[in-house]
Amino acid sequence: MADASPELSWNHIAEARERIAGKVNLTPVLTSASLDAQSGAHLYFKCENFQKCGAFKARGATNAVFALSAEEARRGVATHSSGNHAAALARAARLRGIPAYIVMPDNTPQVKRAAVARYGGAQTQISWCEPTLAARERAAREILAATGAVLVHPYDDLAVMAGQATAGVELLEAVPDLDVILCPVGGGGLLGGNAVAAKTLKPAIRVIGVEPAGAADAAHSFRSGRIQPSLKPNTIADGLRGTLGVRPFAAIRARVDDIVTVPDEAIIAAMRQLWEVMKIIIEPSGAVPYAAIASGVLSFPGQRVGLVLTGGNLDLDRLPWMTGAVALRP
Amino acid sequence: MADASPELSWNHIAEARERIAGKVNLTPVLTSASLDAQSGAHLYFKCENFQKCGAFKARGATNAVFALSAEEARRGVATHSSGNHAAALARAARLRGIPAYIVMPDNTPQVKRAAVARYGGAQTQISWCEPTLAARERAAREILAATGAVLVHPYDDLAVMAGQATAGVELLEAVPDLDVILCPVGGGGLLGGNAVAAKTLKPAIRVIGVEPAGAADAAHSFRSGRIQPSLKPNTIADGLRGTLGVRPFAAIRARVDDIVTVPDEAIIAAMRQLWEVMKIIIEPSGAVPYAAIASGVLSFPGQRVGLVLTGGNLDLDRLPWMTGAVALRP
Numbered sequence: 001m002a003d004a005s006p007e008l009s010w011n012h013i014a015e016a017r018e019r020i021a022g023k024v025n026l027t028p029v030l031t032s033a034s035l036d037a038q039s040g041a042h043l044y045f046k047c048e049n050f051q052k053c054g055a056f057k058a059r060g061a062t063n064a065v066f067a068l069s070a071e072e073a074r075r076g077v078a079t080h081s082s083g084n085h086a087a088a089l090a091r092a093a094r095l096r097g098i099p100a101y102i103v104m105p106d107n108t109p110q111v112k113r114a115a116v117a118r119y120g121g122a123q124t125q126i127s128w129c130e131p132t133l134a135a136r137e138r139a140a141r142e143i144l145a146a147t148g149a150v151l152v153h154p155y156d157d158l159a160v161m162a163g164q165a166t167a168g169v170e171l172l173e174a175v176p177d178l179d180v181i182l183c184p185v186g187g188g189g190l191l192g193g194n195a196v197a198a199k200t201l202k203p204a205i206r207v208i209g210v211e212p213a214g215a216a217d218a219a220h221s222f223r224s225g226r227i228q229p230s231l232k233p234n235t236i237a238d239g240l241r242g243t244l245g246v247r248p249f250a251a252i253r254a255r256v257d258d259i260v261t262v263p264d265e266a267i268i269a270a271m272r273q274l275w276e277v278m279k280i281i282i283e284p285s286g287a288v289p290y291a292a293i294a295s296g297v298l299s300f301p302g303q304r305v306g307l308v309l310t311g312g313n314l315d316l317d318r319l320p321w322m323t324g325a326v327a328l329r330p
Numbered sequence: 331m332a333d334a335s336p337e338l339s340w341n342h343i344a345e346a347r348e349r350i351a352g353k354v355n356l357t358p359v360l361t362s363a364s365l366d367a368q369s370g371a372h373l374y375f376k377c378e379n380f381q382k383c384g385a386f387k388a389r390g391a392t393n394a395v396f397a398l399s400a401e402e403a404r405r406g407v408a409t410h411s412s413g414n415h416a417a418a419l420a421r422a423a424r425l426r427g428i429p430a431y432i433v434m435p436d437n438t439p440q441v442k443r444a445a446v447a448r449y450g451g452a453q454t455q456i457s458w459c460e461p462t463l464a465a466r467e468r469a470a471r472e473i474l475a476a477t478g479a480v481l482v483h484p485y486d487d488l489a490v491m492a493g494q495a496t497a498g499v500e501l502l503e504a505v506p507d508l509d510v511i512l513c514p515v516g517g518g519g520l521l522g523g524n525a526v527a528a529k530t531l532k533p534a535i536r537v538i539g540v541e542p543a544g545a546a547d548a549a550h551s552f553r554s555g556r557i558q559p560s561l562k563p564n565t566i567a568d569g570l571r572g573t574l575g576v577r578p579f580a581a582i583r584a585r586v587d588d589i590v591t592v593p594d595e596a597i598i599a600a601m602r603q604l605w606e607v608m609k610i611i612i613e614p615s616g617a618v619p620y621a622a623i624a625s626g627v628l629s630f631p632g633q634r635v636g637l638v639l640t641g642g643n644l645d646l647d648r649l650p651w652m653t654g655a656v657a658l659r660p
Binding site: 028030034049050054272275276278279280281282312316317319321322 | 358360379380384448602605606608609610611612642646647649651652
């Protein structure tokens with residue numbers, strides 16, 4: 001990306017805040033008396049499911065696209081994500097009026113294809129490839145070579161991390177006396193970015209990552225001190241299957257207090273409880289932090305806990321508590 | 331109820347507002363750029379799915395319970411609703427520290443039983459009866475005779491209607507320049523109450539009821555000028571199957587501009603679209619007003635339209651777009 005410095009700083013985040021203001025939503029922070037009573041803590045849910053494109057990824061993608069020089073921007077942006085980042089990048093490129101090149105595996109669910117097409121519009125070009133990381137990277141390289149577009153990585157990118165960090169800034173502005181912030185961790189852009197933001201604004205705060213037990217590479221990496229690849233991830237939290245990025249890992253090592261894991265059963269139960277009690281749609285990845293509290297992996301009696309509900313995009317025909325029924329569908 | 335005057339007035343509503351302040355939520359008004367683009371109108375969704383107990387019924391029940399004299403209250407309150415009103419009445423009684431007697435048909439779904447028990451607590455007594463209106467009314471009469479409790483009807487009650495009307499007051503305070511308000515209509519408490527509120531605050535506003543085509547008694551009653559019973563209601567919108575009450579009908583005849591109907595297919599499609607786009611959980615009854623817009627039954631080009639999303643309580647194992655799958659479950 002445009003910024004060549006190796007580590008995320010507060011300046012990146014402050015610039016991101018100004019750059020994306022008015023282009024993404026200032027999302028609400030919701031509370032629930034019954035979840036507070038059940039947990040014994042005061043829970044503050046930062047609702048990124050209400051963000052543009054239905055996920056926090058709009059923050060980082062928008063910051064990355066609008067941080068480009070006019071010369072860089074003219075050639076467009078590219079990514080080989082198939083999830084929320086792809087839709088967010090397509091939308092940000094449309095806002096700036098530049099092309100977006102999205103490489104997707106040819107087994108990408110229809111709901112995700114439709115989201116990219118809907119948010120991106122006419123200047124979005126989707127390319128299909130085989131569903132392997134090697135095929136995705138090769139297809140992306142070919143597009144970069146042919147177009148001169150700028151690759152915007154979904155998390156291993158300081159501008160993207162700085163954008164994601166603005167969620168934590170808003171959360172602390174809404175609830176300044178938080179004791180701890182919980183973030184899901186996949187590639188680490190959200191967790192690393194928000195750790196830098198939160199520890200700058202409030203050095204005494206704790207920042208804890210929560211990860212699916214079936215994709216525990218970040219927890220292993222955090223403990224061993226070096227990045228452990230996510231070899232065979234097996235979790236319903238489809239946004240959290242990737243391997244930690246180098247830049248996020250540097251921020252996480254420096255600023256994060258702990259990374260804990262939760263099993264898929266706890267993620268599904270937490271997701272369902274949030275739907276039932278709070279009446280909001282969150283995707284499995286977004287339920288991961290609350291799963292740590294609801295299942296007792298983490299406990300914060302009497303404390304004020306911020307949780308980032310990262311997104312609300314999922315296939316409503318395939319809810320995780322209906323897998324038995326879904327298997328019977330064509 | 332305590333108030334013996336035959337017609338709902340603004341004074342009832344103003345009193346309700348003060349009485350329930352701090353006891354129910356001031357719910358948010360949400361908007362969606364994509365639903366605005368699709369409809370060609372400016373849509374303002376009053377989110378009563380985020381209300382206490384997950385539905386606007388908390389407003390009316392709370393007003394009715396706190397409007398009782400100390401002597402009336404001491405003996406408790408009763409109802410033979412099995413839905414959102416029952417949970418709301420149980421909660422309001424708990425807040426006031428008085429007994430609540432709830433008569434439920436013995437085929438009431440587990441999710442509704444659990445809600446009444448959870449919101450009501452120790453002073454709630456649930457009685458079971460056969461699933462007929464006659465059995466419910468008989469069981470309620472027996473409880474009233476034995477306890478001296480006050481019956482709080484779910485809609486044919488001025489204090490209840492005044493409480494429901496506070497949703498419209500808040501909506502107009504949040505968006506003063508609305509051109510029209512759409513409400514679902516079942517027993518008519520919400521529609522009648524909000525029509526009185528809205529036409530008092532802004533005489534030029536239009537207020538339109540929307541009803542499932544499979545339970546179109548209110549539309550028939552509105553056109554014929556006399557209450558037509560809901561004989562064999564057949565709709566997924568379970569909160570809207572009842573017959574108009576006398577007091578709601580008086581308010582509706584005097585103040586409502588029109589009542590239109592929408593088929594269940596349109597209700598289900600609208601509900602699903604609201605889930606997908608707005609990332610909020612609403613029950614089928616709550617999707618009925620938006621169904622009229624999404625299906626083209628109503629069109630308000632360039633106008634500002636308020637819609638009351640009435641509640642978010644439903645069985646997440648039985649979503650209407652999964653009925654085929656659900657039928658295969660035990």
